[in-house]
Amino acid sequence: xxxxxxxxxxxxxxxxxxxxxxxxxxxxxxNWNAAPSQTLPVVVEEDDEWVVRGMRWGIIPKWxxxxxxxxxxxxxxxxxxxxEKPMFKSLVKYRRCLVPANGFYEWQRQDxxxxxxxxxxxxxxxxxxxxxxxxxxxxxxxxxxLQSFAxxxxxxxxxMQTLHDRMPVILxxxxxxxxxxxxxxxxxxxxHMYAPVADDAISAYPVSTTVNSPKNNDPELLDPIEPEx
Numbered sequence: 001x002x003x004x005x006x007x008x009x010x011x012x013x014x015x016x017x018x019x020x021x022x023x024x025x026x027x028x029x030x031n032w033n034a035a036p037s038q039t040l041p042v043v044v045e046e047d048d049e050w051v052v053r054g055m056r057w058g059i060i061p062k063w064x065x066x067x068x069x070x071x072x073x074x075x076x077x078x079x080x081x082x083x084e085k086p087m088f089k090s091l092v093k094y095r096r097c098l099v100p101a102n103g104f105y106e107w108q109r110q111d112x113x114x115x116x117x118x119x120x121x122x123x124x125x126x127x128x129x130x131x132x133x134x135x136x137x138x139x140x141x142x143x144x145x146l147q148s149f150a151x152x153x154x155x156x157x158x159x160m161q162t163l164h165d166r167m168p169v170i171l172x173x174x175x176x177x178x179x180x181x182x183x184x185x186x187x188x189x190x191x192h193m194y195a196p197v198a199d200d201a202i203s204a205y206p207v208s209t210t211v212n213s214p215k216n217n218d219p220e221l222l223d224p225i226e227p228e229x
Contacts, residue, residue: 002104098129098180119204130171
């Protein structure tokens, strides 16, 4: 599961993605509480370049008609079954993307009424790149195309299991080019990328419930706290 994340260091993105030319078609801003329905940066392959585009978080299927609002706009897709689902199967073949993040949030249930948010980040505070899928539908102003995306998830690793049973698919550097390769349409050849990262690749610590509201968006959201007993 991934319902909120952080993307704040775009210089790090440029430094990380050096395998092919990187072009920015979207002017991103730091976001410490990226939430569904927001326009956020994703990376796609286009004409032998990697391009940063702004897309809406939450897939709007391509068959959506102008003026319609789909009943479901998934922000996540299960990697194990995405290639079988009508909404995702063509996207796994032809429309894969990278979703850059410095970390993400997850909520651990304390009791029936309370959940404690945690911030999960890579060891060393490096940038993470989630495996994503994107689509395009004619639902923008006057029927203009609007692009949207979802994050693929996998089983939780040992670090995440106390918080949630799912986590984003986090790609290794040597998997990035293969994931974005538009000529690779054999979905079975991608499945090895869906394994959860090693337990020691990420760390987690509790943060304030201030993050619960997407209206709150500042670096202090990442400050660690002592969890309530």
